[in-house]
Amino acid sequence: MERLRFIIKRFALLIVMLFGVATIVFVLTKLVPGDSAVANLSQRSLSDPKIVEAYKVKHGLDQPVIIQYFIHIKNVFKLDLGTSMRTNQSILYELKRCFPATIELATLAILLSTIFGIFFGIISAMKRNSIVDQIVRAISVLGVSIPSFWFALIMLYVFYYKLQILPGPGRLSASFSAPVAVTGFYMIDSLIEGDFLKFIDALKHLILPASVLAAFTMGLITRTTRSNLLDVMSTDYIRTAKAKGLSKVSVIVSHALGNALIPVLTVIGLGFGNLLGGMVLVETIFNWPGLGQFAYNSVKSLDYPGIIGVSLLIALNYMLINTVIDILYGTIDPRVRCK
Template sequence: MARFVGRRLVFLVAMLLGLLLLTFAISHVAPGDPASLAAGPDATPEMVEQIRQEYGLDRPLPVQLGRYLLGILQGDLGRSVRTNHDVLADLADFFPATFELVTVSILIAVLLGIPLGVLSALGRNGWFDQLARVVSVSGVAIPMFWLGLMLQLLVALDLGWLPLGGRLGLMSTPPEPITHLYLLDSLLQGQWQVFGDAAAHLLLPALALCFPALASIIRVNRAEMIEALGQDYIVTARAHGLGGFRTVCLYALKNAMLPTLAMIGLRFGWMLGGTVLVESVFDWPGIGLYATQSAIAQDFQPIMGVTLLIGISFMLANLLVDLAYVWLDPRTREPA
């Protein structure tokens, strides 16, 4: 087990290096001149040149790359040209909001998707299955931002049930930061009103964000359950008088979960990317919104920082998926 984790971590470092090269390359092939943008529309060529030197943009590419990597090793992700803030500090500010949103979304998708998939498989082609099929097909087909807008229009504007956007209402003060996750912090401090407000603000963006993942988890889990239920080992279980819920849940689902798990890991990554759209729609102060604002201003350092952060989160999530695989499937364990 330790060897498995160790090897995965080595892979992770290699992938991280690749990711760094990629983020660096993207920022340098993208059109636009960050120095002249930072200097403003009225700047003289001398001022632009001065900024260029200040940020090291006049050096040869390999040197810039070396400085970039060295900086990252020291925790320096550069400075935003737009706000002059330290990118690392910005990310630390914005990431908890995104983490909260994505975690809640993936939890909804998994906790709802797996039972729905199981129930659809059990009542194959029944009314419930048809209903779940409608959900899953529309989940795959409907763009996230459109769904977000529709939810805002219907639930927030027309019905007025939930707030339109943001992370907290004007009447609430953010809880004392412990984890920087509003739900958790308010809960830890027993601030029920703040918790309710935070949850109400979270619900719509989380729904919009989780819908495609929910859809594909239902579909994959349904198909895998049907497959598993048709296997010989289910016949064995039934032949020995095991039946009903237990057989289904343990004997079939544990097998069906293997491909579903891979899908969950994949969907987590897509979700991180999806935050860019959903956070913009719901004005959610996370790294997605931060990335959008930086991109509009052609502010490269924050974009590189966000890309790196999303990449690392994705890798860590998939490391967790790999570990869960080992736990679920004895065949992937190495002989002792």
């Protein structure tokens, strides 16, 4: 019951925060110097006042800013994010089109980074100051510091171009048509279609971009897991467990890991949020039609509804992820729940 009240409170707060985000993003887009008409109309069209005027009327830019703001807020609460100035499609349609591609990629990336990050973190902590520890720490530093666009090109060059064991950019090979959109996730939709080969192809196309994206978060998770595990391992209850004759693996897995993973959860959550909102370069190199590319194109063409739509979605992601993490904290550590 207490947990239910907590969840309801968090979701009520979420609506207030969304209103704040909608306001801040609107104000920021209007403060940024630039003219959407200049960004979207050709040089020749810009020389024709009639076309410029028609463009402004069509997109409501002829209205005073305060009126634009009230229309914007009213539309946000009606779940109508307006029409893209760049594509002329509804923003909800665009987000619905792009977001599944991003979630599919981000989910695999976070899964890979979590599995390998925790695994390497444990190994590193268990073999503290050994050569294995040094290698793992070097890998994690490399993962955090390597520029993603460069790593993406190298991965493509090695695994696609030279070794030819993984497919190149895109979500599917040319031999497959996109599955009928049910969820927007190609892996799920191809299974719904009953096409297992397409499922495998979609999966293979995910591996390279997901690995590139996973590198950064994996590095963070490895480092966080290692340092927290080392802290926990020096506590009294672990000493007691060791004194009872439990094996090292048993002590770590059954007693230490649970407590050591609480800060890791935050890293995973924030990492997932980052992946959902900030993979423009990787999406561009891998021709991945996700939110990052849409956000980039929206900013480039000063597509105000597009920028606001993406910002709201990313903010919503962060809020939901934080809420889920708070709930998970309580699950892992009952003391947090009691507080």
